[in-house]
Amino acid sequence: MDYISINPATGETLKRYTTWTEDELEQAMRQTAEAAPAWQSTRVGERCERLKAIAAELRNGLDAYASKITLEMGKPIQEARAEIEKCAWVSEYFAENAERFLRDEPAETDASRSYVTFQPLGTILGIMPWNFPFWQVFRSGIPALAAGNCVLLKHAWNVPQCAEAVEELFRRSDFPAGVFQWLRISHAQSEKLIDDARIHAISLTGSERAGKRIASLAGASIKKTVLELGGSDPFVVLADADLELAATTALTARFQNCGQSCVAAKRFILVDAIADEFLELFKHKVQSLTVGDPSWEETRIGPMARSDLRDSLHRLVAESIRQGAVPVLGCKPVEGPGYFYEPSILDQVTPGMPAYEEELFGPVAVVVRVRDEQEALTMANRHRYGLGASVWTRDPRKGEDFARRFQCGAAFVNGLVKSDPRVPIGGVKNSGYGRELSIYGLREFVNIKTVWIG
The missing domain is CATH 3.40.309.10 (Aldehyde Dehydrogenase; Chain A, domain 2)
Known part of the structure; x- marks a missing residue:
């Protein structure tokens, strides 16, 4: 299925994006796999500087980004501007706090020295919805990137111009090639991708039905998931x-x-x-x-x-x-x-x-x-x-x-x-599990490792 941008205020088709071939997907996966080691070893402070650049780019282009949201999914322009401002806020919040959140924590044991350290898992596949086409990506993606993970975005099929704008935004903010990518892939391709060894965890915001499907596939591959599903x-x-x-x-x-x-x-x-x-x-x-x-x-x-x-x-x-x-x-x-x-x-x-x-x-x-x-x-x-x-x-x-x-x-x-950004968000029961935002969201996609020195 192609990605189709439609103006919901008129029903007019604006733009169509062809779904990638398997070869195009493989090329993107290789680029991210090659970029991952260097991004993981980049100093946290340097990663945070890139987050500050993202916030500046968002504010500089606020009206242009907001207009894309309004045109493509019908959000009133004042609310669309507020969404972009919130994306800048979450970028700045983790730029200011990621080093503290990721700092080693000493532990009192029988060792001469022991501590808990927080290391990135690798590459996170983000499967995101259309209703907040920028914010949902930033809410899950910014903490993951701050922690040293790469992020691959499978966005909703009806907001491709927003997805493209987000990817371009990361490029303009000097993120290394492959660290953040939008994958123009089908549902079938994204499901198959969950079993790929180059994917280490999955973050989904979507329907209850989608959550059950993704959780079952991830479970079969023994991969971490965070699910933010329906609400009433x-x-x-x-x-x-x-x-x-x-x-x-x-x-x-x-x-x-x-x-x-x-x-x-x-x-x-x-x-x-x-x-x-x-x-x-x-x-x-x-x-x-x-x-x-x-x-x-x-x-x-x-x-x-x-x-x-x-x-x-x-x-x-x-x-x-x-x-x-x-x-x-x-x-x-x-x-x-x-x-x-x-x-x-x-x-x-x-x-x-x-x-x-x-x-x-x-x-x-x-x-x-x-x-x-x-x-x-x-x-x-x-x-x-x-x-x-x-x-x-x-x-x-x-x-x-x-x-x-x-x-x-x-x-x-x-x-x-x-x-x-200062407090966690997430659900219980059929609304899903795991948390986004705050220190708890950042630590969802890290290896919480014990180091014991005798």
């Missing part, structure tokens, strides 16, 4: 919450990137005592969202990234309505060119409905009503996914108790669930 994050609003703050944050939590985010709030779990009041506040805010061309500064909701994704979303919404869910706003595609879907609210959703059980990857907020706080916590954890969660209450102690009891990888009290 609960946004729990308790009776004592600041409803204005919660509703305002809910707007971003659900509708940022047209709702196409793993850590977006997916299930709004409302205690009965405040459900109607919150829903009315939230409804008015959703109605204020500007839907339109993502290149316009005022646009807050652009198109969905692909027509098949919009069709799939609407099938889940329609079936949930058939089963008793109540449409409050929207819940239908926008007629006309492009892959737009109305900002939507679906009320009275219960377990068993597709809108509850499946990940709605689009601009649809699912409302679940519960009797009390205990049922709210039970409902929040009643799902196969466990990526992020948030709770809204004026009682910090109660909020912290909820946060500790959520079954997820990142729990927020009175705040938007988001990734941050």
Whole structure:
């Protein structure tokens, strides 16, 4: 399958990239295998200087890079700029902290001297999604590169111009040839590549189905994986919450990137005592969202990234309505060119409905009503996914108790669930395993080696 760049705001095909032959793939693999030893032995400080150069290049070309995201996957231009800024931030963060994170750690043993050292694994295959076409690559790739690994990128088929721009960005930042490469390969080629001895670990951000497949192939080859898969994050609003703050944050939590985010709030779990009041506040805010061309500064909701994704979303919404869910706003595609879907609210959703059980990857907020706080916590954890969660209450102690009891990888009290280079991100249950970002993410792809000297 070729890589096809399509403008989701119009449906226009922009550019087509032919998938590599086996010979072209082999040439790229040889280049990376030849580059790996020298990159591993490069001083950490020197690698960090390259990361600083990446950050400078990103900021110098901010508008151009952001425009590629907007054109190719429909992200509103303001959000696209924020994505590029975040890529610069993560590059600077690891440039400033990698030496400390990788420093040998002394260990008290019966040896005259012993310590733990952190050495690169080799080459990491990154299989990345389309929804944050720069950030997802940087989130997993920058820590791996800082640790001395090479990175090979298998990007989503519908964002090839972004993939090409990222590869060129590394070249312009003086990374040695082969240390970072975009592989224009098919799913079948990438699956076969997992068994290649020149690949030492795999990082996947994608669907639950893709995670199961990659994990099984990597397991057969005894290779490390980090999987960040689907999410159905609960946004729990308790009776004592600041409803204005919660509703305002809910707007971003659900509708940022047209709702196409793993850590977006997916299930709004409302205690009965405040459900109607919150829903009315939230409804008015959703109605204020500007839907339109993502290149316009005022646009807050652009198109969905692909027509098949919009069709799939609407099938889940329609079936949930058939089963008793109540449409409050929207819940239908926008007629006309492009892959737009109305900002939507679906009320009275219960377990068993597709809108509850499946990940709605689009601009649809699912409302679940519960009797009390205990049922709210039970409902929040009643799902196969466990990526992020948030709770809204004026009682910090109660909020912290909820946060500790959520079954997820990142729990927020009175705040938007988001990734941050300073803290780890990742999931539990069917949302995957392993962590990205912070010291924990950097150490996912290193050999944690004991050195004992008698």
